[in-house]
Amino acid sequence: EDQVTQSPEALRLQEGESSSLNCSYTVSGLRGLFWYRQDPGKGPEFLFTLYSAGEEKEKERLKATLTKKESFLHITAPKPEDSATYLCAVRTFNSGNTPLVFGKGTRLSVIA
Amino acid sequence: DGGITQSPKYLFRKEGQNVTLSCEQNLNHDAMYWYRQDPGQGLRLIYYSQIVNDFQKGDIAEGYSVSREKKESFPLTVTSAQKNPTAFYLCASRPGNTEAFFGQGTRLTVV
Numbered sequence: 573e574d575q576v577t578q579s580p581e582a583l584r585l586q587e588g589e590s591s592s593l594n595c596s597y598t599v600s601g602l603r604g605l606f607w608y609r610q611d612p613g614k615g616p617e618f619l620f621t622l623y624s625a626g627e628e629k630e631k632e633r634l635k636a637t638l639t640k641k642e643s644f645l646h647i648t649a650p651k652p653e654d655s656a657t658y659l660c661a662v663r664t665f666n667s668g669n670t671p672l673v674f675g676k677g678t679r680l681s682v683i684a
Numbered sequence: 685d686g687g688i689t690q691s692p693k694y695l696f697r698k699e700g701q702n703v704t705l706s707c708e709q710n711l712n713h714d715a716m717y718w719y720r721q722d723p724g725q726g727l728r729l730i731y732y733s734q735i736v737n738d739f740q741k742g743d744i745a746e747g748y749s750v751s752r753e754k755k756e757s758f759p760l761t762v763t764s765a766q767k768n769p770t771a772f773y774l775c776a777s778r779p780g781n782t783e784a785f786f787g788q789g790t791r792l793t794v795v
Contacts, residue, residue, distance in 0.1 A: 581724075606783050615690075615774055615786035616727075659727070663781070671717050671742065672784055676726035 574599040578660050578675035585682050588649045593658055593678045596642040601665030605643050606672060607636050608659040616659055619645075650682045686711050690775050690787035696795045697762065697769060705760045705790045707775035716758040717784065720744060721772040730773075733758055762792065770794050 575598045585591055597605065604623055608616035620629040622638040629636045633654065635646040645658055657679045661672035688709045697703045709716065715734045719727040729742030733752040747766025752758055758777075762769045772791050776784040 603781065604783075608786075613772075613789070613791070615688075615776075615788045618783045618785065621783055661727075661784075671729050671732050674719075674727040676724065 574662065574664055574673045576660055576662055576673055576675035578658075578678050580678060581676070582679040583681070585647075585650055585680070587651055587682055587684050590646070590648045590650070592647070593645040593680070594642060595645070595660030595675055597660075597662050599662055599664045599673075602662060603665055604663040605638055606661045606663070607643070607645055608661065610657045610659055610677070612657075619658075647680070650680075652682045652684050655680055655682045688775060688777055688785055688787035690773075690790050692790060693788070695790055695792045697792060698795060700764045702761055702763050703792070705762070705773055705775075705792070707758045707760065707787060708756055709758075709777045709785075710756060711777055711779070711785065712755070713777035713779045713785075714755070715778045715780075716752070717776040717778070718742075718748075718750065718758070718760045719774045719776065721774060721789075727774065730760065 577596045579594045607619040610616040620636040625640045627638050633648050637644045657677045659677045661674045691706045717732040718730040728744050730748050731750040733739035736755050739752050749761045770793050772789050774789050775787045778784045
């Protein structure tokens with residue numbers, strides 16, 4: 573069974589304090605790993621897609637990386653507006669057009 | 685503007701009542717999905733549809749029903765058989781082998 577595990581469940585950072593969120597996966601053939609940001613009471617907003625080990629994507633203070641077993645979302649010098657829940661999801665060779673499998677998310681709080 | 689529209693934003697259900705959540709997209713996507721989100725549980729799949737007039741059960745389909753009569757629309761009915769329906773419901777669509785796009789959600793509360 574495909575599984576996605578995110579850690580930590582919650583993370584509290586001071587403004588400017590860089591850190592990383594982890595997404596580890598156990599799947600039968602990865603066809604894509606997706607990062608989303610979700611604000612309270614809103615739908616998830618797409619951030620990145622990674623397809624192969626070694627790939628990296630960047631957007632403002634966020635950088636996503638991928639290995640054969642896990643992905644990291646690095647947050648550099650975060651600001652309070654980066655506070656949100658970050659979700660990781662995977663698509664596998666089994667799935668075709670079937671749904672993404674999501675982790676439970678990491679709730680990030682950035683304190684000014 | 686292209687996107688996914690969920691309505692209503694808030695919905696209250698009485699015990700024993702069926703309610704229907706609306707999801708409409710104008711992105712011309714073939715695949716559509718319904719997820720349920722509870723605190724600390726992440727997104728759990730209820731139903732999905734890859735094409736008009738076809739849909740499949742997800743991991744937690746009991747107590748829910750769907751229809752897909754038009755490409756643009758994928759309504760979700762929460763029936764009285766769903767004993768714990770209070771949750772945040774998210775609809776999504778996907779054009780193919782890419783990321784999914786989400787609506788803004790419907791918060792359902794049992795009163």
